[in-house]
Amino acid sequence: MSGEAIAFYMLAVLAAGSALGCVIATNIVRMALCLLGTLGAVALLYFLMAANFLGVIQLIVYAGGTLILIVFGIMVTSRMYGEKLKPRRSEALIGALVVLALFAGLVAILWRGPWVTVVPTEQPNSVAAIGQALLGTYLVPFELASVLLLAVMIGAAYLAQPAARNGRGTEREE
Amino acid sequence: MGSILRKVAFPIFLIGVAAIIVIAWVPALLYGTVDSMRDDLGRFYKWEPRGEHATLTLDNIRQYLEGSIAGQSAPAAHIRFGRSTAAACTYVLWLLQFRITRDVLAVVGVVGFVSLFAMFAIWWERKVAARMQSRLGPMRVGGWHGWAQSLADGIKLLQKEDIFIAGADPVLFRMAAYVAFIPALGLFIALPFSAAWIARDLDVGLIFILAMYGVGVLGVLIAGWASNNKWSMFGAMREACQMISYEIPLGFALLVPIMTVGTLRLTTIGDLQSGGFQTWLAFRNPFLLAAALIFFIAALASCKRAPFDLPEAESELVAGFHTEYSGFRWALFFFAEYAEMFAAGALAAILFFGAWYSPLPAAWGESWRHGPLWQQALHGVVFSGPLWLIGKGIFFVYVQMWLRWTLPRVRLDQVMYACVQVMLPLAMLVLLANTFWEWQVRDRSVLGTVANLVCTAVGAAAVLAIIGVGLYGFINRRRLVGTQVVKHLPGA
Amino acid sequence: MTIGLTHYLILAALLFCCGLFVMTTKRNAVGILIGVELVLNAACLNLVAFSRYRVGTIDGQIAALFIIVLAAAEAAVAIAIFVNYYRMLATIDADKGDELRG
Numbered sequence: 198m199s200g201e202a203i204a205f206y207m208l209a210v211l212a213a214g215s216a217l218g219c220v221i222a223t224n225i226v227r228m229a230l231c232l233l234g235t236l237g238a239v240a241l242l243y244f245l246m247a248a249n250f251l252g253v254i255q256l257i258v259y260a261g262g263t264l265i266l267i268v269f270g271i272m273v274t275s276r277m278y279g280e281k282l283k284p285r286r287s288e289a290l291i292g293a294l295v296v297l298a299l300f301a302g303l304v305a306i307l308w309r310g311p312w313v314t315v316v317p318t319e320q321p322n323s324v325a326a327i328g329q330a331l332l333g334t335y336l337v338p339f340e341l342a343s344v345l346l347l348a349v350m351i352g353a354a355y356l357a358q359p360a361a362r363n364g365r366g367t368e369r370e371e
Numbered sequence: 372m373g374s375i376l377r378k379v380a381f382p383i384f385l386i387g388v389a390a391i392i393v394i395a396w397v398p399a400l401l402y403g404t405v406d407s408m409r410d411d412l413g414r415f416y417k418w419e420p421r422g423e424h425a426t427l428t429l430d431n432i433r434q435y436l437e438g439s440i441a442g443q444s445a446p447a448a449h450i451r452f453g454r455s456t457a458a459a460c461t462y463v464l465w466l467l468q469f470r471i472t473r474d475v476l477a478v479v480g481v482v483g484f485v486s487l488f489a490m491f492a493i494w495w496e497r498k499v500a501a502r503m504q505s506r507l508g509p510m511r512v513g514g515w516h517g518w519a520q521s522l523a524d525g526i527k528l529l530q531k532e533d534i535f536i537a538g539a540d541p542v543l544f545r546m547a548a549y550v551a552f553i554p555a556l557g558l559f560i561a562l563p564f565s566a567a568w569i570a571r572d573l574d575v576g577l578i579f580i581l582a583m584y585g586v587g588v589l590g591v592l593i594a595g596w597a598s599n600n601k602w603s604m605f606g607a608m609r610e611a612c613q614m615i616s617y618e619i620p621l622g623f624a625l626l627v628p629i630m631t632v633g634t635l636r637l638t639t640i641g642d643l644q645s646g647g648f649q650t651w652l653a654f655r656n657p658f659l660l661a662a663a664l665i666f667f668i669a670a671l672a673s674c675k676r677a678p679f680d681l682p683e684a685e686s687e688l689v690a691g692f693h694t695e696y697s698g699f700r701w702a703l704f705f706f707a708e709y710a711e712m713f714a715a716g717a718l719a720a721i722l723f724f725g726a727w728y729s730p731l732p733a734a735w736g737e738s739w740r741h742g743p744l745w746q747q748a749l750h751g752v753v754f755s756g757p758l759w760l761i762g763k764g765i766f767f768v769y770v771q772m773w774l775r776w777t778l779p780r781v782r783l784d785q786v787m788y789a790c791v792q793v794m795l796p797l798a799m800l801v802l803l804a805n806t807f808w809e810w811q812v813r814d815r816s817v818l819g820t821v822a823n824l825v826c827t828a829v830g831a832a833a834v835l836a837i838i839g840v841g842l843y844g845f846i847n848r849r850r851l852v853g854t855q856v857v858k859h860l861p862g863a
Numbered sequence: 864m865t866i867g868l869t870h871y872l873i874l875a876a877l878l879f880c881c882g883l884f885v886m887t888t889k890r891n892a893v894g895i896l897i898g899v900e901l902v903l904n905a906a907c908l909n910l911v912a913f914s915r916y917r918v919g920t921i922d923g924q925i926a927a928l929f930i931i932v933l934a935a936a937e938a939a940v941a942i943a944i945f946v947n948y949y950r951m952l953a954t955i956d957a958d959k960g961d962e963l964r965g
Binding site: 200224226227229230233237249250252253254256257260261262264265266268269271272323324 | 471540542543546550573574575578579581582583584585586588589592593596597604607608611614615618634635
Binding site: 202213220225236248251262270274289295307313335350354 | 866878887890901904912919925927928932934936939940942
């Protein structure tokens with residue numbers, strides 16, 4: 198077994214285990230911690246696939262930004278000993294059945310899929326290549342993404358401002 | 372006990388210094404030996420450079436060391452091995468050719484360095500704080516200036532009861548300390564101590580270190596939440612606010628040197644500054660100098676050091692996010708903090724202040740690099756090498772401590788104001804100005820040279836001023852401090 | 864056997880299914896967001912695996928890059944909405960937000 202295979206299986210177990218942990222956990226912060234495990238493992242898988250830049254971006258934007266935002270949101274909206282929001286039995290059962298069927302179907306298809314693969318080549322300077330692609334071929338999506346981010350920034354600031362616009366707003370300090 | 376410690380203190384100090392100097396160049400030398408051996412043998416046996424046969428066998432190495440292969444070159448040319456020495460070295464060198472051995476060594480080195488550095492820094496911080504307040508600081512344990520204080524504290528922390536509060540979330544409370552500590556270790560994977568001294572030379576090393584800083588915050592957040600304590604929670608929230616806000620000017624400040632050198636690989640950035648003091652990036656043009664300042668302030672806030680230590684403001688929040696922690700887990704948070712402080716200093720050194728090169732141009736020592744062993748060792752100490760980077764990093768850590776015990780803590784709204792309304796526009800302006808500079812002014816042009824010279828002069832003046840003030844303080848140490856201290860100062 | 868495209872695709876399928884389950888059954892709104900992140904991660908993993916083993920260019924990485932950026936934007940807006948939701952209803956239970964029902 199090559200080093201790559203060992204690394205892949207370890208990371209795959211970590212990613213899948215964390216994802217299953219997300220499914221099982223009832224405590225919302227534990228879910229976030231499990232998500233951290235998945236994000237980290239997927240980032241390392243990117244490193245394994247020689248997508249270094251993407252792996253680092255995954256760590257810095259996802260784990261260092263989005264996930265902190267999520268934990269922040271949890272802290273504002275949940276209490277440790279508040280009501281436990283457990284999924285309803287029936288919903289969980291139906292969901293599990295559907296998802297398991299879907300997973301079985303996907304695996305069956307993927308396993309037998311006649312994939313035409315190429316031998317992976319190492320990009321000599323993938324960071325520069327990504328930069329050139331972003332400002333060349335993908336310039337329009339790149340600019341659109343920046344406009345979107347601006348809109349999101351303004352929108353999120355507007356949505357989250359503590360003005361009592363609604364009569365039903367419960368006065369609560371954050 | 373005390374007298375024994377007092378007697379061993381000086382030998383331990385000497386051995387430590389000697390060990391550091393030896394460690395500074397031995398691995399690089401060994402790795403170089405293995406690699407050149409592989410090249411030599413490959414040429415001899417006509418191997419493919421990266422083919423299957425690139426793995427050396429024990430016999431290959433033994434023959435090579437004994438000099439029984441015809442046509443071989445350095446290093447066995449000037450290190451003659453006897454039969455028994457060769458047999459002993461064979462196994463070591465055979466192990467060293469595998470990447471996994473080097474990785475294991477790197478991990479051991481990183482863990483050892485982080486824990487040693489944290490212990491040293493905690494003791495040092497107490498001494499710095501004490502001297503700034505005309506106190507003595509720890510003086511008893513170990514004899515010479517209480518050098519073993521951190522060791523004693525460590526032993527105390529290990530055997531302390533691991534308090535676990537009833538209302539806390541059991542899993543998260545335990546995990547949080549590790550989530551904070553592991554990224555702090557992880558960032559040393561990509562942090563080069565010198566060109567050869569790096570666990571993994573990533574082509575995205577710089578962003579990797581930033582990402583590790585970002586992930587570390589999560590541990591603090593979870594620690595605050597899992598403690599089920601209002602003050603811990605506030606501390607954690609402050610930390611998250613501060614960290615996320617200051618990452619933006621930090622990133623902008625880092626873009627400036629990246630734009631100038633055009634790479635994210637830290638070893639390349641370091642190697643560009645090998646030509647002596649005036650080639651250090653901070654002195655190349657005024658905007659890089661400004662970026663270095665912005666980077667340092669933002670890194671200060673990211674490491675939650677004073678004056679930005681709102682997350683652990685003891686006058687407001689008891690102790691912030693680690694209020695409920697004790698024993699070893701508490702120590703882990705501090706190890707992480709000091710590791711991040713050192714990494715911030717080292718990163719500042721790599722990006723702006725000449726990395727692992729001394730102020731002397733590295734080209735002057737080129738002949739020493741290929742000379743006999745003692746010259747190689749001397750080259751590793753005088754011109755470049757991990758000692759320089761560690762020294763620079765420790766200097767920046769000292770500046771952080773200095774600021775902590777000099778400046779008052781600012782309010783949270785002031786922290787946010789300083790970030791969003793001062794630092795961020797400033798960083799953007801510097802980035803924009805540097806863009807135009809790189810675009811219009813070339814390095815060899817008159818303006819570029821003048822700017823380089825002026826910045827170098829400013830930097831040299833600053834360095835000389837710091838050395839001068841330090842010397843002045845050292846010479847006049849009897850006059851400047853209170854009488855209590857004078858009686859106990861060394862040599863008094 | 865060597866690690867190939869299929870391995871990554873099956874792992875991504877597992878992540879996707881976990882995310883889907885989390886999205887459909889969790890009642891905590893932030894939990895649903897976590898499910899969405901899992902699904903997006905699975906998609907990113909697929910894209911990168913395809914770009915490495917099927918196409919051999921970096922286009923898949925660029926697409927994954929955009930997904931990561933959009934996920935960050937989406938999380939920011941979602942958290943802002945949840946904070947507002949919590950302020951109005953004093954709960955984060957997604958099932959309680961049924962005021963628009965006739």
